[in-house]
Amino acid sequence: MSTGVVDAELIGELTGIVGAAHVLHDPEMTAGYSIDWTRRFAGATPLVIRPGDTAETAAVMSSLAAARVPVVPQGGNTGLVGGSVPLAGEAVLSMRRLDGCEPVDELASQVTLGAGVTLADAQAHVAASGLSVGVDLAARDSATMGGMVATNAGGINVLRYGAMRAQVVGIEAVLADGTVVSHLAGLEKDNTGYDLGGLLAGSEGTLGIITRVRLRLHPTQPERATALLAFETAADAVSAAAALRRSVAALHALEAVFEGAMALVSRHLGVTPPVGSLGKKSGAAPSDDAATGGAWLIAEAAARTDPSDELGAAVEELADLVVDAAVALDPAARQRLWAFRENVTEAISAAGIPHKLDVTLPAARLAEFVDGVPDVVRAADPDAQPLLFGHLGDGNVHVNVLGPDGAEPSDAVDSAVLRYVAELGGSISAEHGIGTAKLSQLHLNRTEAELAAFGAIKRALDPAGLLNPNVLLP
Numbered sequence: 028m029s030t031g032v033v034d035a036e037l038i039g040e041l042t043g044i045v046g047a048a049h050v051l052h053d054p055e056m057t058a059g060y061s062i063d064w065t066r067r068f069a070g071a072t073p074l075v076i077r078p079g080d081t082a083e084t085a086a087v088m089s090s091l092a093a094a095r096v097p098v099v100p101q102g103g104n105t106g107l108v109g110g111s112v113p114l115a116g117e118a119v120l121s122m123r124r125l126d127g128c129e130p131v132d133e134l135a136s137q138v139t140l141g142a143g144v145t146l147a148d149a150q151a152h153v154a155a156s157g158l159s160v161g162v163d164l165a166a167r168d169s170a171t172m173g174g175m176v177a178t179n180a181g182g183i184n185v186l187r188y189g190a191m192r193a194q195v196v197g198i199e200a201v202l203a204d205g206t207v208v209s210h211l212a213g214l215e216k217d218n219t220g221y222d223l224g225g226l227l228a229g230s231e232g233t234l235g236i237i238t239r240v241r242l243r244l245h246p247t248q249p250e251r252a253t254a255l256l257a258f259e260t261a262a263d264a265v266s267a268a269a270a271l272r273r274s275v276a277a278l279h280a281l282e283a284v285f286e287g288a289m290a291l292v293s294r295h296l297g298v299t300p301p302v303g304s305l306g307k308k309s310g311a312a313p314s315d316d317a318a319t320g321g322a323w324l325i326a327e328a329a330a331r332t333d334p335s336d337e338l339g340a341a342v343e344e345l346a347d348l349v350v351d352a353a354v355a356l357d358p359a360a361r362q363r364l365w366a367f368r369e370n371v372t373e374a375i376s377a378a379g380i381p382h383k384l385d386v387t388l389p390a391a392r393l394a395e396f397v398d399g400v401p402d403v404v405r406a407a408d409p410d411a412q413p414l415l416f417g418h419l420g421d422g423n424v425h426v427n428v429l430g431p432d433g434a435e436p437s438d439a440v441d442s443a444v445l446r447y448v449a450e451l452g453g454s455i456s457a458e459h460g461i462g463t464a465k466l467s468q469l470h471l472n473r474t475e476a477e478l479a480a481f482g483a484i485k486r487a488l489d490p491a492g493l494l495n496p497n498v499l500l501p
């Protein structure tokens with residue numbers, strides 16, 4: 028089916044629905060919606076529409092469907108795979124104005140939030156009830172509920188609470204033709220057919236526009252202890268991570284930064300890590316070379332009562348593996364340790380435009396991957412610099428790759444690394460999604476039969492192919 032054009036009649040119709048202030052077509056006004064956070068993916072759009080509620084979203088979609096205009100849904104635009112920006116002249120549907128938070132349902136420990144509510148606002152909204160959102164990530168000030176469900180976002184607490192799909196107990200969405208589907212009762216047990224929330228989680232804007240989500244919440248664990256542990260090898264860090272998962276019941280986050288990435292983030296922050304990885308030198312500057320093998324873990328325990336003894340005892344049992352350790356209890360000191368992990372993405376972005384390869388490995392192949400991937404990168408592009416970090420507790424490594432002087436590396440790096448991941452039995456997308464960045468590699472993880480089933484679902488819900496047409500599905 029051919030796609031339609033944005034004309035004065037359509038703009039007039041959309042203006043009638045959302046108001047002139049929320050239909051943008053001046054390129055100066057639409058530019059910020061057309062480039063992604065990494066600056067790697069940039070396009071242009073004839074139109075940005077900013078509905079204010081579900082009814083407006085439904086009316087907008089109905090008009091766009093009648094005019095056969097393809098659309099990219101957008102939340103906070105913090106996605107890292109080029110899925111939230113118009114790369115082929117699509118209209119952009121910005122969902123940020125749907126930012127209402129309904130009262131916390133304390134009886135059910137649940138809350139219903141608009142798709143445009145940021146994670147930070149959601150966290151602040153539920154905190155007074157002694158409850159927390161199960162997913163946390165460094166883009167919390169901008170990432171929205173709709174985008175986080177659409178990408179099935181992971182982040183730092185997946186090992187305790189699961190990713191975003193596991194938080195969703197209800198969903199409201201607008202389908203491609205403007206139909207509203209709403210199932211927000213939040214019944215914990217509800218076997219009345221297909222799970223539309225589960226289906227929309229990870230659908231990356233290709234199956235429906237999420238307008239409201241109902242999340243299951245978790246009791247806040249206010250007492251925290253955080254350790255920064257240094258290791259001489261990735262294998263030692265992986266073994267220690269497995270041991271901590273077995274021994275610390277209150278384990279809340281288990282993150283890694285490898286040599287190279289640690290050197291970059293330390294320079295960015297202007298601070299040397301308090302524990303050194305190589306040659307047991309506390310406070311020594313990390314090496315720029317990821318292949319030298321050093322690694323750091325950040326392990327955080329969180330509970331209702333002080334978990335520092337539990338974490339401390341577990342760290343002592345790792346004496347044969349850990350070369351250096353620092354433990355912090357008060358919020359400022361813990362934050363100083365977290366800075367070495369939370370600022371890696373920003374430090375890389377300040378250094379250039381990376382290719383971001385977010386992958387998961389089976390536990391048994393994780394150390395082999397971390398040791399082997401720098402050579403795989405350099406074989407594909409000798410000038411490329413691999414920077415490794417991630418959520419080691421759930422097997423998720425972020426392989427970011429910079430070219431010389433901050434330029435992009437060769438595309439050959441992406442296919443070489445993702446093929447290596449698939450050979451080791453891993454997933455080419457742990458938490459960021461496929462977007463446009465990995466579209467051509469999806470076959471590495473999905474069979475033809477699976478892709479055919481994906482296509483059938485897409486055609487059933489979006490027969491004209493108007494929703495994010497260049498994302499996820501090859």
Ligand code: FAD
Pocket residue numbers: 064099100101102103104105106107110111122142163164165166169170171172173174175176177178179180181182183231232233235236237238372373458459495498
């Ligand atoms: P956007 O970027 O706007 O969109 C992402 C995708 O969702 C697109 O395909 C878009 O079309 C679709 N979409 C957006 N809103 C809707 C909607 N209402 N309905 C339907 N589809 C929609 N991700 C992680 O998983 N874990 C991390 O630890 C993590 N850390 C990050 C740290 C930094 C510094 C940055 C910049 C990003 C990080 N991310 C992380 C990536 C990003 O924050 C997540 O992918 C997040 O879920 C995107 O939310 P968003 O609102 O910005 O979505």
Ligand code: MLT
Pocket residue numbers: 107165182372383385417425427
């Ligand atoms: C993170 O965990 O910091 C982001 O998901 C990773 C990235 O920037 O690649």
Ligand code: ZN
Pocket residue numbers: 182417418425458
């Ligand atoms: Zn991540």
